[in-house]
Each structure stands twice: as C-alpha cells, then as structure tokens.
Amino acid sequence: MDERQMRYFVALYEEQSITKAARRVHVVQPAVSQQIRKVEADFNVKLFDRTSSGVIPNAIARRLYPLCIKTLDNIEAVRQSLREHSGVSAETLTVGVQSSVTQAVMGSVLLDFNAASPDVNIQLREGYSANLIEWLIEGVIDFAILSMNEVDRRLKYEPIAVEPLIVVMSKNTEHRSATIGGADIDRFHIITPARGNQLRSLIDAEFSRVGLTYRPSMEVDSMATVFQVISRPGWATLMPLCAFPNDARRHDLRSYRLVEPEISRMLVVATLPNRAVSDAARPLIDLLREAVAAAQRTVGQA
Incomplete structure (x- = not known):
C-alpha cells in the first residue's frame, strides 16, 4: 500500500x-x-x-x-x-478535536491561527472522545480537544473553558422567553443522543439530580440528522454550545439557555503524561478559549 x-x-x-x-x-x-x-x-x-x-x-x-x-x-x-x-522551517501540529466542537468555532479559530502563525501546518483530525483518546495513546495526534466527562488516568488534562448545554430549535417554534426550564422541555418534541452516548448520560444525570424526567421523541447521534429534524417547528434538542452551527443553518435556528437544571461540560486539552503541548500550539488553544467565551455571549440572540 x-x-x-x-x-x-x-x-x-x-x-x-x-x-x-x-x-x-x-x-x-x-x-x-x-x-x-x-x-x-x-x-x-x-x-x-x-x-x-x-x-x-x-x-x-x-x-x-x-x-x-x-x-x-x-x-x-x-x-x-x-x-x-x-x-525552510515549518512545524506541524496534529490536533484531534471532538466532533461537536468543530460545528461552530473551529473554522474561525483555524483561520485566525493561520493568519498569526502562517509557518505552522495544522492537521485536524475529527472524532468522538473514544477515537481521540485512542489516537493519543497510539501517537497519531499531538494533543486532543475534548469534553472531560470521565477521567482517563493514562492522560493529563488542561482546562480550556466551561461550555454550557443549550436548547436549540427552529425560529418558527413558539417560545417567548430567553430561557427554557427543564420542567418545560416536554412541551417540545425533544431529540437527544442515544443511550450510552456521554452527552446523553450527562443530560440524564443532571435532570435526575433535580428530580426531573423527560421523554425524548427521538434518539439520534448524528448531528446532521438532528439539525434536519429541529428545522421543523415544534422540535428541539439539547446540545453543547460549540455544536451550535456557525453557518447558513444558524439563520433558521435559535438557541436558549437551559435553566433548572443548568448543564455544562468542561472542554480540555488532553495529552500524554510525558508529552507537553508545544509553544506553537499555545496560540491555537488561546484562540479556542476566546471563541468559546464569545459564543456564550450569543446564546438567545436572533
């Protein structure tokens, strides 16, 4: 081959x-x-x-x-x-990124990084947390950007940002407040990840913690399919902030802050214990941190 x-x-x-x-x-x-x-x-x-x-x-x-x-x-x-x-000097960074993070912020982060560090070649590998951890262990990627729901003791972690979960639905779905309470979720047809998905486990645990239950109308892991479904009025989903798209789909959708319970997850840089993040990668991580903070300020805006 x-x-x-x-x-x-x-x-x-x-x-x-x-x-x-x-x-x-x-x-x-x-x-x-x-x-x-x-x-x-x-x-x-x-x-x-x-x-x-x-x-x-x-x-x-x-x-x-x-x-x-x-x-x-x-x-x-x-x-x-x-x-x-x-x-001819050039450095290559091979970065693994969790699929949900790439939806909204990674495009602008990469463009800004390229403008600031044109001599650094970025190779981006997208996958689920399990993929990223496997690639780290095998040396396929230099570091990974993922959500830390569970600690893998083979890795070390550096926090980037706390990312809230938001409620996303069509702009044609009737809802007048900037927030949605957990007790009101069943007013909509809710689509969630399937059982066994880390995000679904986090949602279920937080609802249970405040004594609430909800009943999904669909359980789907594919984000592309989720966006197709919630484009129809009456349908909604819970998703991480960084999964809210920053493209043409955004014009047809609206995001709301979830309250009671408020749910968030920690975004981290994961590396092998004996391998430090290089100086060349630091601006990329700083740009991602700023992008997540900026995205939080847009929740609830038309």
Whole structure:
C-alpha cells in the first residue's frame, strides 16, 4: 500500500463518500475507487461496505486507519526534517478535536491561527472522545480537544473553558422567553443522543439530580440528522454550545439557555503524561478559549 493509496483510503474513511474523498484529494472519483479496489484485490480483503447512504468502513478499515495516519504523519515528519535542513522551517501540529466542537468555532479559530502563525501546518483530525483518546495513546495526534466527562488516568488534562448545554430549535417554534426550564422541555418534541452516548448520560444525570424526567421523541447521534429534524417547528434538542452551527443553518435556528437544571461540560486539552503541548500550539488553544467565551455571549440572540 503506497502513500497515494493511504491518502485516498484516509480521505474515504473520514468522508464516507467517494465524491467528497475525491474532491478532498483533488482527483476524479474513479481514481479513488480504482486505488481502493486495487488495495482490496492485492490483499484479498474488503475495507468498506458500499451502501445507498455512503461508503462505510468495516472492522478491518478501522484497524488500518490509525496505522495509515501514523505512517502518513511519519512521512510528513521526514519531509519536515528535510525542509529544516534546506533552510525552510515549518512545524506541524496534529490536533484531534471532538466532533461537536468543530460545528461552530473551529473554522474561525483555524483561520485566525493561520493568519498569526502562517509557518505552522495544522492537521485536524475529527472524532468522538473514544477515537481521540485512542489516537493519543497510539501517537497519531499531538494533543486532543475534548469534553472531560470521565477521567482517563493514562492522560493529563488542561482546562480550556466551561461550555454550557443549550436548547436549540427552529425560529418558527413558539417560545417567548430567553430561557427554557427543564420542567418545560416536554412541551417540545425533544431529540437527544442515544443511550450510552456521554452527552446523553450527562443530560440524564443532571435532570435526575433535580428530580426531573423527560421523554425524548427521538434518539439520534448524528448531528446532521438532528439539525434536519429541529428545522421543523415544534422540535428541539439539547446540545453543547460549540455544536451550535456557525453557518447558513444558524439563520433558521435559535438557541436558549437551559435553566433548572443548568448543564455544562468542561472542554480540555488532553495529552500524554510525558508529552507537553508545544509553544506553537499555545496560540491555537488561546484562540479556542476566546471563541468559546464569545459564543456564550450569543446564546438567545436572533
């Protein structure tokens, strides 16, 4: 499996779409399909399940993915070393970010960071907390930005910000106050993450703590699907502040502060105990901290 095939594989693994993967690596769709099928034929394995909704990685692909990421990172490290010896200095930061954090703030944070530190190359890997912790342990990423619901003793943590959970619904859903109490949640059709999801566990625990119950109308982990559902009047969801989109979808939605209970989670930088965050990464972390603070001031605004 050569470097090009690894890059096509990683793109397809992360995008789960031939079209999006081809666009990402700047080739036509058949080029991606042919190279992936060649790898599968050469090694007599199947890496993806082709379905009507996308291209889904199977168990073999999930084991292969971190190895390809690590190999590609090592290749980039070799190139960086060569650049340094040639007098062209550049530093690469490989950052893992929890999926919900990327919805609203990471785009502007990355642009601001690039403007301030143009010589630093950022490689952003998006995933769930379990993915990020696994990638940290395997050395795939330098550090991770995630919510700390549970402490993994293999890692060390640095707090970034306390992020509130908010209620989000269509602007066409009738509600006159800037806040929504937990006791009033069942006035709406509530969509939540499925049981077993860390965010769902946090919501359930906090409602139970104040003696409240609620009944979800749907349980869905996919944020894309959640946004489709809550665009309909009468539907609402509880989500972390940083999951509230900062794009065209925002014009059709409104956010409200959740009260009684107020629920929040801690965003942290996670690293291995023997590995410190580099000086080059500090401005990125500071920008993220500022972005979360700024996002909190927008809750409840039209």
